[in-house]
Amino acid sequence: QVQLVESGGGLVQSGGSLRLSCAASGRTFSAYAMGWFRQAPGKERDLVATITWIGGSTYYADSVKGRFTISKDNAKNTVYLHMNSLRPEDTAVYYCAARRGGVLSGWAAYEYRGQGTQVTVSS
DSSP, X not given: OOEEEEEOOEEEXXXXXXXXXXXXXXXXXXXXXXXXXXXXXXSXXXXXXXXXXXXXXXXXXXXXXXXXXXXXXXXXTEEEEEEOSOOGGGOEEEEEEEEESSOOSOGGGOSEEOOOEEEEEEO
16 A cells, blocks of 8 residues: 655744655655645645656755755655745645656646645744
């Protein structure tokens, strides 16, 4: 059974940092792209960053470029989202997702999805 389990969310002050983790299990993800999405109250679920297991190619939404970094640990089957210079507008539930093949921006395109972890940034 495939599982994606997020952790690392919490409450942080504006300007602070957090590291989210997504532990993947249940299959080999070498041909997959991994994505982090987020959804703030009353808003759409948006793509934040992606990384491919092979090659490690990355993508970032404009809103997080220069502040967030996505990385992976192949040995641990874990993907990370390092978030620096956090702002109140980064407050959201952050979700990890995986899809076979290349990166796409839509949540529906990712066949495996985590349950989410809350990130709250206070001003």
